[in-house]
Amino acid sequence: MTSNQRIGAGQFFLMIFLSRVVLTLTYSINSGGHTISNADWFAALFMPLILLIMGVPAFVFLHHSPGGDLCDFAFTLGTGVGKAVSLLYGLLFLLLTFTPVARFSFFVTSTTQTEKGEWFFPLLIMAAVSFGAAKGVQAIARTGAVLAVIGIAAIAAIVLALIPRMDMLNIYNPLAGGIREVGSSVLLLIANSLELSMLYMLAPHIRGSVKKAYLGYCVTAPLMLFLVLFTVMAVLGPYATLQLFPFYSVAGIAKIGELTNLSALEASVWIVGVFAKCALYLYFSYRCLSKVVSLPHRWMWFVLLGSLSAIAAAMSSDNVKKAQLNFSVVGSLWINAIFLIVLPLILTVAGAIKRRKQNATMDSMVG
Amino acid sequence: MRRWILWLVSLSLLFGLTGCSDTAPLKEKLIIEGIGVDYAENRFEVTLQVYAPSTEGVSKKGYQTFSAVGETLYQALRLVDENTGKYSYYSDTKVVVFSLDALQKGLWNNVEYFVRSSEMGSNVALAATRGRAADLLTVEGEGNNIPARVLSNALHYGKSDVGPISGELMTVSAMLVNDWGEVSLPMLAVEKKEGKGYPYFDGVLCFHQDTPQYQMTEQEKWVYNWMHEYYDDRAFVLPYDNHLYALQIRDSKRKIKVYVDKDVPVFTVSLTLTCDIMETNSAHGVVLTDLEDLKTKMEETVSNLTRSTLQQVAVTQQCDVFDLGRTLRKQHHDFVRRAGDLSTALKNSRFECITEVIIARAGQGSVDE
Structure with a gap:
């Protein structure tokens, strides 16, 4: 990445925060068969520690990497390794691009009475996302930072407006369903925490303290999760289990003065969050795949990847059964484990072994 | 050249994403303010009270009423659209009144469509009546208030800071589907005075699971x-x-x-x-x-x-x-x-x-x- 593609630590923090919050707003009862309950907000209280632990492999990698991102580091181990890793992560980021778009398309076509088909929204959104991605990470980060502040303000407004509607009778002992229920909630929250992937791609290019930015994320994102999930349960209670998108439903009940039905505000935050998040992931996908294959012009990548994402998003949300895959907890957990923890650790260890061999060879030559 | 392309893309996104292409003019919509659900001869009869400002020259009362009959509630509601050639718009619905006869068919049968509908607000007020629900939608209002709003005010006891007594759609459907308690609906009735009908709060109807069980004294x-x-x-x-x-x-x-x-x-x-x-x-x-x-x-x-x-x-x-x-x-x-x-x-x-x-x-x- 060139020097004009560096971003501030604050921008990085706001980007990963926005990315996580958008996912929480789009919480659906379709999420891998998980039913929303009081265990969810309780599970959010464990997330700071879990996110910190999940970040350890990333920071170990960063400590050992010479300054490039994950794909650049893989190339230092060999061209074949570099291309394989770049291809895998390129496809991962493509998946992470179209999944939020598919979720959004599913949301719009099931809750807002639109007559549009499943192709309409993915095509329109990916057109905007592709344009955003083509502008580069600095432009995306700047935009995302502004959108994150707007998003935080909007969510705070909705939560505050709902305080009079909270009924504490809806909040009961989160352990009432047993430890298993809490465990299931924790797994769901971990499955949805894929923002670590941004750390691997952006960390070498961040001005300022990456550690502080990530620490800030570990504290604030779970706090936002807790607020959103607690609000949903306190206001809706058992009605939440009947709603496809509970936070959207609860925002529909909120009112501030004469302003009623704030669900449009929630949907707006969702849209802008999806734009910023997907633009960044599409950019990462381009960064990785362009190391494997070369195209004559840079813009061709964004047209190609944008089109592929739109097609994938439309095809994966055209019926209820397929749409459920977009919310799969098991799939996300595997992605988390393989791409965010195992592979980086393997690369780190391989890099350390290679460096040790090189040092040993140099020592023997000098000796 | 690039700037022109960008303008073109932006404009197409503007018109595409803002819903401009998927609108129905106001005159082609039925803005539903109140719904009455009755049941007779094995069929649901719905009465929709629609906002119709007198400036349109359609109604001096400020509202119109449309009815239809169907085997299910959803079928009856869709028939209204068919019969009128207009599109029903439920987002402004204030109150839904069910007759006791309709409720005897099961509360879930009566509310399920409203729960699934993305247009219907979660906090729309539900009420019951001993007589015909359609009659309640003809009560007199004062000033420019149409009956549905008069009924909604009655359920709020005329105070803006007191919610309708437990008859909100979200509360009712949550209680029905989950083992969290039983449903109660406020009962409304019409009192005739000098040829005009005025609504009044007639009690509380308590349910045991899906069926009306007891009316409070x-x-x-x-x-x-x-x-x-x-x-x-x-x-x-x-x-x-x-x-x-x-x-x-x-x-x-x-x-x-x-x-x-x-x-x-x-x-x-x-x-x-x-x-x-x-x-x-x-x-x-x-x-x-x-x-x-x-x-x-x-x-x-x-x-x-x-x-x-x-x-x-x-x-x-x-x-x-x-x-x-x-x-x-x-x-x-x-x-x-x-x-x-x-x-x-x-x-x-x-x-x-x-x-x-x-x-x-x-x-x-x-x-x-």
């Missing part, structure tokens, strides 16, 4: 309001010392605690009522020295009434409309789990009631020593 309605911390301007008449004291309850607060004694839940209900003395029906008015005895008498009356109402409604009729089950689940989850479900858990409940009455004012009349 006039006295039991008081307890219902206190337990839900609602207050209205009705007069509570208390006979005391050969006089009739008419009191206005200004505020009610309730706390429920429960303990389990040999597998029997014992509920302790603490009520705090703040009231004003408005009439004494005695020549000497309010005497300070009587206030203590009056307070004691009121507390005793309220406690006895509350205990008997809870016993009758929640235990005998198995209509837990007072959040007792939810409180039991919150404070003794293991007991509920062992019992299997809330109905079984509440079966043999006992009640202890502690009331505190605060006599705040005696109006503008004199208070004698």
Whole structure:
């Protein structure tokens, strides 16, 4: 990445925060068969520690990497390794691009009475996302930072407006369903925490303290999760289990003065969050795949990847059964484990072994 | 060239994403304010009250009514669109009224469509009526208020800060689908005066699971309001010392605690009522020295009434409309789990009631020593 593609630590923090919050707003009862309950907000209280632990492999990698991102580091181990890793992560980021778009398309076509088909929204959104991605990470980060502040303000407004509607009778002992229920909630929250992937791609290019930015994320994102999930349960209670998108439903009940039905505000935050998040992931996908294959012009990548994402998003949300895959907890957990923890650790260890061999060879030559 | 392409893309996104391409003009929409659901001859009959400003020259009353009949509620509602050639818009619906006959077919059958509809607001008020629901949608309003809004106001007791008594769509559907308590719906009726109909609050209809089970008496309605911390301007008449004291309850607060004694839940209900003395029906008015005895008498009356109402409604009729089950689940989850479900858990409940009455004012009349 060139020097004009560096971003501030604050921008990085706001980007990963926005990315996580958008996912929480789009919480659906379709999420891998998980039913929303009081265990969810309780599970959010464990997330700071879990996110910190999940970040350890990333920071170990960063400590050992010479300054490039994950794909650049893989190339230092060999061209074949570099291309394989770049291809895998390129496809991962493509998946992470179209999944939020598919979720959004599913949301719009099931809750807002639109007559549009499943192709309409993915095509329109990916057109905007592709344009955003083509502008580069600095432009995306700047935009995302502004959108994150707007998003935080909007969510705070909705939560505050709902305080009079909270009924504490809806909040009961989160352990009432047993430890298993809490465990299931924790797994769901971990499955949805894929923002670590941004750390691997952006960390070498961040001005300022990456550690502080990530620490800030570990504290604030779970706090936002807790607020959103607690609000949903306190206001809706058992009605939440009947709603496809509970936070959207609860925002529909909120009112501030004469302003009623704030669900449009929630949907707006969702849209802008999806734009910023997907633009960044599409950019990462381009960064990785362009190391494997070369195209004559840079813009061709964004047209190609944008089109592929739109097609994938439309095809994966055209019926209820397929749409459920977009919310799969098991799939996300595997992605988390393989791409965010195992592979980086393997690369780190391989890099350390290679460096040790090189040092040993140099020592023997000098000796 | 690039700038032109960007402009073109932006404009297409603007028109595409803002819904400009998917609109129906206002004249082609039926803005539904109120819905009445009746049932006769194995069919649902729906009556839709539609907003129709008199400037359109269509209706001087400000509303129009359309009806249709179908085997299911959804079929009947869709037939209205077919028959009128317009698109029904439910986002502004204030109230849905069900006749008792319709409710006998099962509450879930009546509300399911509204729960699934993304247009219908979660906090739309639901109500029941003994007669025809369609008749309730013709009550007189004042000024420019159309019947549905008049009914909605009646359910709010005319106060903007008091919610409709437990008849919101989200509360009703949550109770039905989950084992969290029983549904209660406010009942409305029409009183005819000088050829015009005026709505009034006719009581509370309690359900056991999906079926209407019990209608509260006039006295039991008081307890219902206190337990839900609602207050209205009705007069509570208390006979005391050969006089009739008419009191206005200004505020009610309730706390429920429960303990389990040999597998029997014992509920302790603490009520705090703040009231004003408005009439004494005695020549000497309010005497300070009587206030203590009056307070004691009121507390005793309220406690006895509350205990008997809870016993009758929640235990005998198995209509837990007072959040007792939810409180039991919150404070003794293991007991509920062992019992299997809330109905079984509440079966043999006992009640202890502690009331505190605060006599705040005696109006503008004199208070004698």
